[in-house]
């Protein structure tokens with residue numbers, strides 16, 4: 001479903017701050033696979049998501065989604081097929097609009113004039129059923145402005161909005177990092193439910209090693225723009241957080257951190 005081939009990316013080329021991040025980076029993600037991406041600060045996780053979403057055009061290499069070469073496609077065009085939930089709960093929803101208005105906009109995503117499409121009252125029952133999936137009672141608060149929701153509720157809503165029109169790929173960019181431990185667990189559980197029920201190919205960047213092991217089909221650990229560890233199946237099942245931490249520390253020691 002997703003393929004990155006020989007990606008090269010250097011920041012601040014030919015300056016004293018030159019940073020070669022990717023030098024022939026490749027990754028393939030199968031359809032419906034849920035991949036967690038962990039790694040130290042600066043290892044390239046967010047840049048990887050930016051390259052997939054089209055927010056950053058790599059210096060070299062190719063990006064394929066569903067077999068189609070999207071390397072030259074701008075981010076707003078890729079948004080039809082790729083959805084993203086960010087770390088900051090305020091980025092996924094419009095705070096001055098109600099839950100219903102926010103969902104109408106997300107629902108009209110693929111229509112040509114989505115802002116003028118207006119509110120689709122005929123779809124209200126569908127929106128309600130989507131919100132019911134969350135089990136947070138938001139279906140009874142559809143006229144509530146989203147700015148009055150908690151961070152966890154907003155992230156849960158952002159998740160539903162991002163997946164309401166099923167994307168080919170869902171990018172989760174540390175989407176639980178700004179939440180308290182309980183809300184974070186709730187949103188992570190909801191993520192698993194939504195992604196499994198809707199069968200969405202997912203790439204989740206997280207610093208939470210427990211989430212990385214427990215919720216994904218496959219876990220990759222990045223280090224300095226390379227994949228240092230790539231585990232799935234029984235190999236992943238048998239790994240503990242302590243095992244992952246050991247690998248993490250080994251890399252850091254090699255680096256002299």
Ligand SMILES: Nc1ncnc2c1ncn2[C@@H]1O[C@H](COP(=O)(O)OP(=O)(O)OP(=O)(O)O)[C@@H](O)[C@H]1O
Pocket residue numbers: 011012019021039040041042043044045046047048
């Ligand atoms: N626009 C940019 N200009 C210059 N350098 C950049 C830019 N974007 C990323 N970098 C550099 O590339 C490296 C990887 O950054 P990236 O944000 O992808 O790491 P990360 O793994 O997501 O880190 P974190 O866990 O801290 O979010 C870092 O050294 C960063 O400073």
